[in-house]
Structure formats: C-alpha cells, structure tokens
Amino acid sequence: EVQLVESGGGLVQPGGSLRLSCAASGFTFSRYSMNWVRQAPGRGLEWVSFTSTTSRFIYYADSLKGRFTISRDNAKNSLYLQMNSLRAEDTAVYYCARSEGELELLTWGQGTLVTVSS
Amino acid sequence: SYELTQPLSVSVALGQTARISCGGSNIGSKNVHWYQQKPGQAPVLVVYRNANRPSGIPERFSGSNSGNTATLTISRAQAGDEADYYCQVWDSSTAVFGGGTKLTVL
Numbered sequence: 001e002v003q004l005v006e007s008g009g010g011l012v013q014p015g016g017s018l019r020l021s022c023a024a025s026g027f028t029f030s031r032y033s034m035n036w037v038r039q040a041p042g043r044g045l046e047w048v049s050f051t052s053t054t055s056r057f058i059y060y061a062d063s064l065k066g067r068f069t070i071s072r073d074n075a076k077n078s079l080y081l082q083m084n085s086l087r088a089e090d091t092a093v094y095y096c097a098r099s100e101g102e103l104e105l106l107t108w109g110q111g112t113l114v115t116v117s118s
Numbered sequence: 119s120y121e122l123t124q125p126l127s128v129s130v131a132l133g134q135t136a137r138i139s140c141g142g143s144n145i146g147s148k149n150v151h152w153y154q155q156k157p158g159q160a161p162v163l164v165v166y167r168n169a170n171r172p173s174g175i176p177e178r179f180s181g182s183n184s185g186n187t188a189t190l191t192i193s194r195a196q197a198g199d200e201a202d203y204y205c206q207v208w209d210s211s212t213a214v215f216g217g218g219t220k221l222t223v224l
Contacts, residue, residue, distance in 0.1 A: 035213065037161075045153070045161065045204050047213035059211045062119065095160055103208050104151040104166035111160055 002026040002107050004096050009112030016086050016116070022079040022096030022109055030054075030074035033099040036081045038092035039111075046092075049081065050099070086116045120209035122216035129222045130195045138219045140188040140205030148207045150188040152181055155218075156201045164203075165190060195223050 008020040022034070036048040049070040050059045058070055069082040079096050093113050097105040123141040130136035140150060150168050153161040163172050165181040168188065178193045192199055200223045205216040 037213075044202075044218040045155075045206075045215045047206075047215060050211075050213065057211075061212065100166070102149045102151070102167045103213070104149075104163055105153070105161070105206075106163050106166070106172060108160040108162075 002098075004098065004107060004109035006094060006096055006109045006112035009094065009114045011115045011117065012086055013118050014087060014116055017082070017084045018086065018114060020081040020083070020094055020096075020112060020114070022081075024077045024079065024098075027098075029072075029077040033103070034070075034072060034079045035097045035099060035105060036068075036070060036079075037095045037097055037105070037108075038090075038114075039095070040089070040092040043092075048094070051079070083114070086114075088116050090114060091116045119212070120207070120214050122205055122207065122214055124203075124205060124216040124219045126217070127220045127222065129224055130192070131224050132197065133194055136192040136195050136199070136221055136223075138190040138192075138203050138205075138221065140190070140216050141186055142188075142207065143186060145186055145188050145207065146184045148183075148209070150181065150183050151206045152179075152190045153204045153206065154199075154201045155204065161204065192221070195221075197223050199223055 003025045005023045067085045071080045093111040095111045096109045098107040100106045152165040155161040168183040169181045
C-alpha cells in the first residue's frame, strides 16, 4: 500500500524552528517528485514547496521568503521540511504529497499540525 | 502571480448535477487538477489533467477546461459528495490552488 506519514509537528514559539519529516512506503520513493502543502485552520490549501526526484529542481512559494528548506533522502525514503523564523501565520496542518505524471498530487499523507504561538 | 477564482459555495439538490467553476487567465492552456476534501481528512484527487479520473473515482465526476474557466461537474449528486473542492494548476514552477468551494447537497 502506498503510504505517506508526516511527523515532527507541534507547538513552537514565534521565531523558532521545526523540522518536519515524511516517511514514504509502498512505492519507489526515488522515482517521484514530492511536495509540501499546508492548510491553516479554517482556510484553503496552500502549496509550500516541490522537489524533483534527485533534488535538482526545487521550488518554493514566494510567500515563504527563504525561511523554509525542502530536502529528501532517497536512501531513507524520506522527505523533509526545515522551517525557520516561524510566525503565527505559519500555523497549519502540513501535508506531504506525491506528484504524478502531470504533477497532479495523487497521494497525500494524513498531515501534521504545526502551531506557532507563545 | 497567477490566481484561480472559485465560488465560495455551491448548492445542489440530491440526485441533481453540480458544477463548480475555476476561473483563471487563459486557464484553458493549462492542466487543471481537482481535489475533494472532507472535514478532518486529507485532500483526494478526483480529476486530473482537466478531465481524467484517478482509479476509484466514480464516473459521476468529470471535468472540462476552456478559455478562462475550468469546470468540475458532479452528476447525480450524493450526500457523500458534500465537501470542499479545490482546483489547482502549475504556473511558472509554482503550484496554485483556488480558494476552494464548499459543496452542499440539499
């Protein structure tokens, strides 16, 4: 069964850092591009970042202004999101999602909640 | 930056047809994907590349895309179709989501 499981969320103070992980199983992780998508409470979906299979191509939402870094370890079947200088507006459920042929997001994890608050 | 515009809400009578629009500049030249999200759950892809259904998605879900508007059509609407629906495209190496439409089945 294809599965994505996020972890690493929690409560963090403004200005703090957090590293999210996404463990992939049931498929050949190294063959797929991956994404992070977030959803603030009561709000819509917001794309965060994309990495190609070998990390050659990496893209971010303009709104992040360099605070987040996506990475992957194909040997460990894992995707990561390093989040720095966190703000209250970064509070959201963070999903990892697998890209398919036309970059549609077919497979999603269950999400991990990040709360930025003092 | 590219923007996608969706109606906040759409209502449909049980068994009737619902249409959810997604507006964007020359969106007909892009591939549009549609996601369904129920409360407390992760999104589910229901239509990809404008009009294709992933495995397991009922034929009642269909899509079209032309000019400045893409449309998700849900035929014979069921109570279980009540959810938020999001359109999505890629533009200049950025994934863009519409604001989402809440579908209510009456």
